[in-house]
Amino acid sequence: MNILLIGSGGREHALAWAISSSPLCDKLFIAPGNPGTAQCGENVVLDIADHRAVADFCKLMGVGLVVVGPEGPLVEGITDDLEAAGIKTFGPSKAAAQLEGSKAFTKELCAEFGIPTAGFARFTDEAAARAYVAKTGAPLVIKADGLAAGKGVVMAETVEQANDALAMMFSGGLGAAGAEVVIEEWMIGEEASFFALCDGTHALPLASAQDHKRVGDGDTGPNTGGMGAYSPAPVMTQAMEEQVMAQIVRPTLAGMHQRGTPFKGVLFAGLMITADGPKLIEYNTRFGDPECEVLMPRLKSDIVPALLAARDGVLNAVDLRWSDKVALTVVMAAKGYPGTPEKGSVIKGIDKAAAEKDVLVFHAGTQAKDGDIVANGGRVLNIVALGKSVSEAQAKAYAAVDLIDWPGGFCRRDIGWQAVKREREG
Structure with a gap:
């Protein structure tokens, strides 16, 4: 089938990389995409805020599935509009996307259905x-x-x-x-991210990750969209995952269904693992960024059947296999981020870094200009490495980072530090 992926960031490059390898994917379109997604499919100029235009494009190009990457279109109801036009879409309805679109909505849901939170x-x-x-x-x-x-x-x-x-x-x-x-x-504990595919009734656990929100080493400075991540998160043991599913994810699905707004898509639970057990910090209703960039390289199964099953309500028939390896990503950002990033600086060495063993480079805020790749956003590149341990993945990732020649960029140098410390002490 032909598939349309909506979005332009590092998450979308990681999804495009995974979707394009599926035998079910005949042609992949990405709107608007970036120079990285162009290596996985065809970038198309499409106003994703114009849902009718998106639907018309899908009908013209024979698109059998739309995968929505970012949260904005979901909160604006793109899934509802495309489904009404007869186009299968992976992502929650406008009503269900309130789990991310409104912090107050989620907190009230937690209060109503006894979901542990701050x-x-x-x-x-x-x-x-x-x-x-x-x-x-x-x-x-x-x-x-x-x-x-x-x-x-x-x-x-x-x-x-x-x-x-x-x-x-x-x-x-x-x-x-x-x-x-x-x-x-203010909750005390260790943060983790947990993902589950949902079909309105059933939830299929994906994998855990831990990201680093603060801009500076040692988790200092202002919050960002994420400066790096790794998967799996050691704090998320099998027992902890089962507890999260039982106390947080399944009650959320049941509550949303009871309210008449069943949730289909990816439920991304931001968690605080406290002395009293896991508590929900917030929900996102899409794959995280940069968490998606470490989930997709670890997924050994074909992602497309799982996305279709979530949309069709038959997720209970799906099983996913994951690599035992650790994936770690370092975000390279433009100077000035998370304030006003400096745009237009030339980035060299991307192909050199990507050629390293067990390394992937996912584009985020990049642009092709006059034969060069230039910075065109805050978070610009994701350097991903796979290893047998967090320490090994971290070392490979930073070795690849050092191959990239970009004076206009910066990154944290301690992604995964908690897990590395745990490995050394253990």
Whole structure:
């Protein structure tokens, strides 16, 4: 069948790499794609915000499945519109995508169905929010309710930082995303990401990962969309995965079904593994980025039948096989990120890095210009390596990073540090 993949980041390059290797995929289109996805299929110029235009393209090109990568189109209802036009689409409905589109929606769902998460309060008034902060004290987590491209969460260690975050959000610093704010308790523990394919009723565990949100080494500085990740996450033991499925994922599916908004697609649970067990930090309703870049290289099964089964409601008939190897990705970002990234700098050595054994390079914010690859975003490249351990994968990834000649970029040099420390001590 012909398949259309929507998106342009590192996640989409990783998905394009996996989908294009499927015997079921006759032709892969990517809208709009990037120079990396162009190696896996055909990039097409398509206004993905114009759902009718997307549907018309699918009918013209005989597309049998649409896979939606980023969260924006899902929250805008692209799945509903394409399905109404008779086009099979992998991704949740607009109503179900609220699990990512609204922090408050998810927190209320957790409260209703007994899903463990941080204590919280919701505010649409800055004065009331400030009064709550003054009463509660710090540390706190301040979250914009809506989508904010990974920049809507502030870890406020002091009351002053909390009030600064409230001022920024309520003054429009994040646009409409900050019109409502959720204030959460600060949870103590180790973070992990857990993924499950869902068909509305059944959930199939994928794999775990751990990403690094802070921009600087040692998990310092402001939050980003993610500076690197590795899979599997050692903290997610088999027993812990079963606990997450039983206490978080399955109750979420049951609650969404009970509300009349069944969830189909990828459920990405951001978790805090606390002394009291796993607690939900937040949900994303798509493959994570950069987590997808470490999941796809470890997946030994064909991804396309699994995506179709999730859409068709027959996921209980699917089984997936995973490599025992560890995958680790280092994100190379443009200087200025997560603020205003510097665009247009030339990147050399990508092919050299990608030629290394057990190494993949997934493009994110890149652009082909005058025969060169140039930076065209914040997070620009994902350097992925496979190894028998986190330490080995880390060493291979950074050796490949060092082959890339890009003075206009930077990366963290400690991705996987918690797992590496655990390996050395163990």
